[in-house]
Ligand code: 3SL
């Protein structure tokens with residue numbers, strides 16, 4: 001089983017998405033929040049790239065049916081019900097509702113791979129569960145990272161490494177199966193786990209703590225707190 005990591009979405013070829021299980025990662029914070037929405041009882045999550053599309057869909061469905069969530073630059077979009085804190089998505093607000101979410105990078109990453117047959121939602125909180133689900137598919141795995149504003153983001157790369165490390169428990173990985181980027185991500189994860197690499201100094205992580213989201217980043221970087229592995233299909237994310 002070959003494993004590759006795309007450090008920033010958007011550069012994959014259609015070939016790379018064929019016969020491949022795709023895992024989309026935006027650990028800070030979109031994919032973590034999406035997992036939380038489904039754990040919080042949301043019926044489904046609809047990701048949109050454009051905030052205006054999210055608003056239009058929400059007004060079609062009506063406020064009884066849906067919750068409108070999202071951020072730009074980490075801050076809740078004006079007029080939206082909630083921002084992008086995972087804990088907002090675990091709250092009663094989302095129970096039995098359709099969650100419509102638009103975020104700076106994460107929802108773009110999801111849209112960029114929508115032609116793939118199997119798309120799983122990955123984060124640190126479900127790293128072992130998503131690794132197991134991806135391994136069980138028996139195809140090669142491509143981890144697509146959201147990145148931050150078009151640049152690779154250490155938080156996503158570290159999470160990709162955490163997922164690859166967990167895949168080792170479910171599949172045989174032979175020499176040459178991991179791409180250089182996959183090996184780099186795994187090394188980064190091991191550095192973080194062994195406290196040699198301080199993730200809190202990296203750009204997006206420290207931007208979020210600067211905005212007061214210390215609890216969020218701690219939550220997002222606590223491994224294996226859930227077994228939920230959402231799937232993205234036909235524009236909708238379900239458990
Ligand atoms: O980029 C995204 O999609 C967001 O998850 C970014 S933030 O963590 O909410 O700032």
Ligand code: MG
Nearest residue numbers: 026028029146
């Ligand atoms: Mg991110």
